[in-house]
Structure formats: structure tokens, C-alpha cells
Amino acid sequence: MNRHPLNPVGREDIARFQEDGAICLRRVFDAEWVARMNAAVDRLLANPGNRAREATKAGSPGRFHMNVFMWRWDPDFRAFALESPLPEVAAALMGADRVSLFYDQAFVKEPGTREVTQWHHDLPFWPALGGDIVSLWVALTPVSVEGSGLEYIAGSHKWNKFYRAATPDEDPRFSDSKLEPCPDFSTMKGDPRYRFLSWSCEPGDVICHHPLTVHGAGGNPLGRRRAAISVRYAGKDARWDPRPAVMRVEGAPEATLKAGDPLVLDGVFPIAWERARAHA
């Protein structure tokens, strides 16, 4: 299993990430990682635990399963978040000397799933603020745009917007906020104001996005599973910000962190990569 990205992150990638707010890195993981994490996803679907969200209602086709903080209880997810090429990729994209693990999240859409991933950006969901939180969405299966591939709006991380969070299972804990709702950009594909980005992915490719880049995905009408794990890492300016109506973090960081503290806490937001250690 590779410890460093099979294709190193280049200057061009970093510049494009800063400009567009989303890029796709090809062949970051070897086949062993992909097989290991697909097996881990099978286990997760069989034993989802108490943080799972199921967006597909009983009787509807397919299954849209989401889960969070798997690294806390599953050794394979833990290795994936802390000992894989991901922390190094996060550090390169954020130009950070040190990155901590914020959390990991699984997104699985079984064949026939109709539920979409609504257009949104991530930061309003989180008890955090700052631009240095990168999400690394790792494709574990082939993913095409017709088969629920992610779509982004280039440059939307610079719009100065903070849209209302909306979960695919329509959790009212998030939707009753006073924030402006995120428009459904899928109806604006021909609008010259927006440059849409999307990539077909092979297993082991990684889409990287900024916490304010607007994105969404369709359902999965294809005959194969679409599975991905998104791992979020925090860099220099990421701060703890426990607002109302945000995601609850495992490990009760609210007992220790004050608003404005860096997103670093042993066992909760552990250091995942440090330049000094990487070059030792």
C-alpha cells in the first residue's frame, strides 16, 4: 500500500486548486488501498453504527448511505485517514507545515438510487471556520458524471457566500437556519456566469475541494455501486466555531476547545502530517 501519492501534487495542481476551488488528482492510491477500503465500506454498510444517515426511504430503489467518524472505530478507516497519502496531499494543497484530521465521511449510492446530493458547500455544516479545510473525496469505484459524479462551480469559494446547510435526508436541525438557501445549480447549466467542473473518476482518483466551493451530484441510475470516502483535513487558519445547527463532533471537543482555537486536539483532531516529521 502506498504511503505517498503515486502521482505527486504539482505546482499546477496547487494553482488550479486555488483558482477553481476544486481539482481532480489522478491515481493517488494503489489497487491495494482501493481493495482494502472497498472491503471496509462493505463492512460499514452491513454495520452502519449510530452516526449513519440513510437518505433513501424504505420502498424506494437503491440506497444512499452516509456515515461519519469511521476512523474512530475502524482500523482500516483510521489507517486511511492517518497513514495513507492523504495527509501529505492536504498539506501540499494548503501549503501547510502541519495538518490535522478534521473527520472522515462515507458516501455510497447503490445502483438505482434516486436521491441526489443537493447543491451546497461544506463550511456552514461544521463547527469550524476558515479557508484551510480541504476535503479529499476518494473514488473507490469508477464514477461517471451520469453515475452520481460530483459537479462543482469553479471559483464559487470566492463568492463570499455562506449558504444554509441541507442534508440529503433533510434533517431539520440544519435546514431551519436563517441563512440563504443554496440555489439548485443543476437548473443553470447553460448560464454563462457559471463554469461547471466535473470529472469521471477511476478508483484511487481523488477530487479535492475548498470548504466553500459549491458542489452537488445526481442520483445513481447506473447498474453499479458508487462509493467514495471524503476525508477532511485542517490547516493553519482553521478554527473551532461551535455555532448552533452544526454537525456534532465525536469526542466532545466542546469540553476542551474555545471558539477561535485551532482545530487540533489529541484523539479528536489529531495531527496527521508535519513537515518536520516528513523530512526527518
Ligand SMILES: O=C(O)CCC(=O)C(=O)O
Ligand atoms: O459524494 C457525495 O455525494 C457528496 C460528497 C460531498 O458533498 C463532500 O465530500 O463534501
